Amino acid sequence: MTNRTIKQINQKIDKGDANIYTAAEFKKLIKKGDTPSFDEVDVVTCGTCGVMSGTAAILNFIISEPGVFIRANEVYLNGVPAYAGPCPNEWLGSVDVILHGTAHSIYDESYGGGFLFKEILEGKSIDVRVESAEGKTIENTITKDDITRGQIIGARMAFKNYTAFTNPGSEEVKSIFAATPLEGNLRGLTFSGCGDLNPLQNDIPHNVIKEGSRVLLNDAVGYVLGDGTRASAEKPNLMLSADLCKMDPYYLGGFKTSQGGEVYDTVAIPIPVLNEEIYNNLLITDDMIDLPVADIRGRHLPLDNTDYDKMWAGHDLRPQYDRSKCKNCESCLIEEICPTNAFKAERLNLTYCFGCGMCANYCRHDAFNMNTGSVDLNINDNDVNVPIILRQSDRLRANKLSLKLKKMIETREFIL
Ligand code: SF4
Ligand code: SF4
Incomplete structure (x- = not known):
């Protein structure tokens, strides 16, 4: 070589x-x-796609004519609170804000920054309310075209390591992992991670993906700013940034949980094969990647171990909805719990669908067909088979963005 x-x-x-x-x-x-x-x-x-809670946006937009207010104190976009500043923008009629992907609307806990980012990129009208320092309330609507500058910064993205969770107790447990509490008695397992597709998993010494490396973040060309928060040699993640207004709404959005709205992103990173060490690191496959399974009540107590092959191999990436089996229940549980609001009024919107698997595992009338698999575990000396009921990562989006990046490299739109 x-x-x-x-x-x-x-x-x-x-x-x-x-x-x-x-x-x-x-x-x-x-x-x-x-x-x-x-x-x-x-x-x-x-590539990788999943819930990435550290996502925030810095936005500047015009909200009024100049001279209407001196300084913004509080700013809300569709009811989602943003932090005004750091520039005071006195008298200019525009505001700088920082908005967290995990911030929740003051009107609806299940709506938050992740859903808002998607709606901005879809060109929808966004209601803005500003409470000014001198006691005025300014209300207006804006669209993407009114945003003069928007930049996403992800403080912790593309994590290499995850833990899967199950609930061995008898009481259900609310968590940031699902819109329904996780039922007890090992009735289900939830996990994150795209396994052997993940960029850092293919660069375990973390010596190819470095500060300044170019990436695709939600389809916009961006950069690695450095290690993410809480990153360590054993558990790396990345701080990434790219222009929000150049992103494709398909690749980012909100994700409902029983602790309120979360945010998901998609990241693709090229690994140039410069030497034997880099090549050998790329040979990792799902069955070689451990996934500890922990008790959702204690969060960090491993009960057993599994691997990513058992999470993904042979399983479906999207559900099929069979309207003839749907009983038109008075209140549709799936509409309520679908994390991305992909199922509404008996219609499955595959553009919004994340392939999480909840519809197939929760509809009591089997209106959805999707094999999300199950895993054999040994918990407290008992052999159990636990169904995988929720994924917080989406391999379909990760694959699509990786393919887009490959084509951009081939056509020189993305330079290594
Ligand atoms: S819960 Fe299932 S059967 Fe009932 S309305 Fe929803 S999709 Fe149809
Ligand atoms: S798999 Fe089902 S529950 Fe999950 S996002 Fe798609 S439609 Fe919603």
């Missing part, structure tokens, strides 16, 4: 000779026993 440089890979891309795989394509070949050799792979585009 001879090491290669980024310049050499870029020259191959220019000539149309580069071998670029998405992580899903590369892992499929490994699992088939047909692993491309070092000489047969130049770049692998990795």
Whole structure:
């Protein structure tokens, strides 16, 4: 094996000779026993999509004519509170705000920053209310076109390590993982993580993805600012940033839980195969990636271990809805608990669907068909099979953004 440089890979891309795989394509070949050799792979585009609570946006937008108010004290967008500042914008009629993806509407706990970001990008009208320092209330509506600048900063994104949770107790437990409390007596398991598609999982020494590396964040070209908060050598994550207004609403949005709205994002990062060490790190597959299973009540007490192959292999990424089986219940539980509001008025909107699996596991009349699998565990010396009832990660979005990145590299829209 001879090491290669980024310049050499870029020259191959220019000539149309580069071998670029998405992580899903590369892992499929490994699992088939047909692993491309070092000489047969130049770049692998990795991706992950999941709930990423550290997501925030810095926004500037015009709310009134200049001179109407001196300084904003409180700002609400569709009822979601934003922090005014850091620039006071005195008398200009515009405000700078920082808005958290996990901030909840003062009118509706299940609506929050993640849903708001998606609606902004979809071009919907957003109600804004400003309480000014001198006691005025200014109300207006804005759209994406009124946002002069919007930047997403994700304080903790693309985590490599996760824990799955189940509830061995007898009482149900509310959590940030689902819109329904997790039932007791090991009735279900919830997990996060895209396994062997995750960028950091394919760069375990964390020596390729560095400060300044270019990424796709929700389809906008962005950068790694450095390690994310709480990152460690064993549990890395990344701080990322990109222009909100250039993002595709498909790749980010809100996610309802019984603790209020959360936010999901999608990240794709290229791994140029410069040397043998980088190549060897790319050979990791789902069955090699441990996933501890913990008690949701204690959060950090591992009960048993499983792996990502058991979470994803052979399972469906999206549900099928069979209207003929739907009983039109007086109050549809699925409309209430679907984390992304993808099911409304007997219609399944696959653009909003996250493939979490809740509809298939909670509709008592089997109107949804989706195999999300189950896992054999040994808990307190008892062998149990626990159904996987909720995923907080979406491999379909992760794959799609990885494929988009591959095409952008091939066409030189994204330069390594
Ligand atoms: S709970 Fe199931 S059967 Fe009842 S209305 Fe909703 S989708 Fe239809
Ligand atoms: S899998 Fe079902 S519950 Fe989950 S997001 Fe899609 S429609 Fe909603």
